[in-house]
Amino acid sequence: MTTSSTTSSTTPTATAATPATTLDDLRTRLTGRVVEPHDADYDALRTVAAGGVDARPAAIVRPATDDDVVATLAFVRATGIPVAVRCGGHSSAAHSTVDGGVVIDVRDLLGIEVDADSGTAWVGAGHTAREVTAALAEHGLAVGFGDTGEVGVAGITLGGGIGFLSRAHGLTIDNLLGADVVTADGRVLRTDAANHPDLFWGLRGAGANLGVVTRLRFRVHPVRDVVGGMLLLPATAPVLAGLVAAAQAAPDELGVIVNVMPCPPLPFVPADVHGRLVVMALVCWSGAAEDADAVLAPIRSLAEPIADLVAPTPYAGMFPPDAPPEHPTVVARGLFTDVVDEPLAARLLDRLAEVDGMRVAQLRVLGGAIARVPDDATAYAHRSARVMAYVAAFVSPEDRDERAAWVAATAAALDRGVPGVYVNFLGEEGPDRVRDAYPGATWDRIAQVKATYDPENLFRRNQNVPPAAV
Structure with missing residues (x-):
């Protein structure tokens, strides 16, 4: 210990x-x-x-x-x-x-200290999700951070944290037990449910608005091996709609991220598929291994897979290898939705087929443990959202306006009137969109916390919530 x-x-x-x-x-x-x-x-x-x-x-x-x-x-x-x-x-x-x-x-700001007996870990804010996941794996433990290893744990946590384990164990913020924070006036505070609870509430979703987090304390879960990986399916409306429906109906231990995109030049995929639209499902079953085949059967039965790489793997293996140091310019728009039926799926596929170049529509099935937390329990206030959607396209200076218009129209095609946006997927989109991330009473409460801990709005280089007038 x-x-x-x-x-x-x-x-x-x-x-x-x-x-x-x-x-x-x-x-x-x-x-x-x-x-x-x-x-x-x-x-x-x-x-x-x-x-x-x-x-x-x-x-x-x-x-x-x-x-x-x-x-x-x-x-x-x-x-x-x-x-x-x-x-x-x-x-x-x-x-x-x-x-x-x-x-x-x-x-x-590094250091990982695991207390396996209590199921908790202190983590320095400078670590990446991959580093923390690898350290916890030595103890057969995990906390969900998303689907990419390179991200910093502080950044993804403070915005919410939606990933493969969210339906089973909640958002990353739902597993945050405390944090050390340096506030705008130079105080170093240890905050948790009992100490500075207003600040602790705000840290769970309000991003970098409230201070510099230097350490985080997480609840960690027994997760060693999962059954997961990539399932590549044909891009048809029945497949896409059926996949989302099957993921929504599955037990909470199944996490599914769906990418509809041109097929990359994967060596295990026939060359004639490269560049064609495919449905790339990234699945992660963290329940009992012997139940995996039955849980995944409704997804595998949707169509003959182009490739099926789903297999037992250490949870850390769900992260793809670190990406090469490329920095593409991307225009994107995120939103929440509820149901992806066949007509909507067909519209989405038509939109993706209208343009060339690298583009993607991503759908993340939510619910489960995420939805069992009240909306006002944290500064992330979208607990009832059933699906998160994200539309993105690579752009150049020459085609930026055209691509941005395509992204906006494609996101509009997915919009079924479900309010909100996930702040970690929000670009420089203006104050109204920040309001969408923090609706109604959530905005007002963050502004009050901001007025207490950063009344001069020193921390404004973020999706900013100005302090309430005192």
Whole structure:
């Protein structure tokens, strides 16, 4: 058994009282690094996942301790320079960087401490989902982070966290038991259901609006091997509608992510299929292995698979290999929906067939444990949504407007009037769309929490909820 040795305080540290006012001064106060444009690794460290982004921060701070974050925020307040917070750097809106400002890059805040007896783990905010999943796998444990290993655990968690295990064990935020946070005024707070519960409520869904999270405490679950992988099916309306319906009817232990897209040049797929529209189902059965065939039978019976790679695998094997360092420019739009029937599926396939190039419509079946949490329990307020949809296309400067119009029209074809959008899939789409992510009373409550912990809106490089007027 191991336990966390992390410590925290509830008052500003000494570094906040006499803030640095130059980068040279700041550098002398930090255990971690200050990276400037003349440093050899500046370009590598400033790069984010989103394509078409060439922000040049004045400095990238790589804190090694909470006090480093405190000192950096004091510098930001004293100088008025804008600040962004980065973990994995996968913000669709490129909020992980800021031109001419300071990026607090938490990727050196590491450490994973697993208490298998209590089913909990403390995790440094700088880790990726792959790193945490691998560390937990050594104990036969897991927490759901999504479907991509490269993402930072802090970023995906604070926005909600929808992935293969969500129907069985809830969103990532539903498994967040506590966190260490540096607030805008330089306090280091340990927050959970009993300590600063208003802040803890907001951290579970409000993204980076409320502070710099440095450590997270998760509830973890016994998950060792799953039955999962890729099932490649023909792109027909009956297959697509049937797949979504079968996933919705399945036990909660089945997670399904559906991508309708041109078939990549996969070596195990006939060459004449490459480039043709296919239904790529990524399935993950985390229940008893002997039940997998029966659970998956309704999906496998929809059509003769083009490829069936579903097999027993360690849960960590559900993450694809790290992607090559490419940064395509993407236009996208997310939404929630309820039912994907055959007429809607046919419209979607027609839309995808109208254009060429790389494009995808993704459908994630929700429900299960996600829906058993009340809407007002966390700042993620879309518990009743049954399906999450996401339409995206790669673009170039020459065809951006045309592709953006296609994405908007295709998303509209999927829209059945279900309100809301998942904040982690939200790009730079304007304040109304941020309101869609945080509807009604959720917006008002986040704004009140913001007024308590960040009344000056220091943390505004995000899907921003301004503080309520005090």
